[in-house]
Amino acid sequence: MLLERRIAPRRNTCIEATIAFGFTKVPCVVRNVSDSGAKLEVAKVTGIPDRFELVVPGHRPQPCRVAWRALKEMGVEYQSA
Template sequence: MAEHRATPRHRVLKAGIIEFGGGAIDCTVRNMSEAGAALDVASPIGIPDRFGLILPAEGRCLPCHVVWRKEKRIGVAFDRDQ
């Protein structure tokens, strides 16, 4: 399979939190690059198109938007201009 991403992603296994409008959903970060990530979620239903991805172990919150959705995984791109 050809790689179509602008920056290569690296496999990781990190705890994350999807935070939006006062709500929060736990997720697992499965792969990540400087430009985006793939997140495992219980269900993508109810997750908005834009949210903050909190990485508690790193003490970071990354604003991002959804690029694609599957049954239990979503792909996001990081919003660097915010």
């Protein structure tokens, strides 16, 4: 049995969004969300900084910090604005 270590439960999603830093915008898909963070799918994680804004249509930009990275996925923790 796996022990759940997350602070908040995650909900599976498939939301097209954008990672924004400086003048750069990288498309991504939000694969799951919680009150404290999200898992993002991208074409590649290289070149994406540790801190950026997650832009989801219909919502205000959310400052994020990368918690972990894999080849085409990353986990982010929401930060205070």
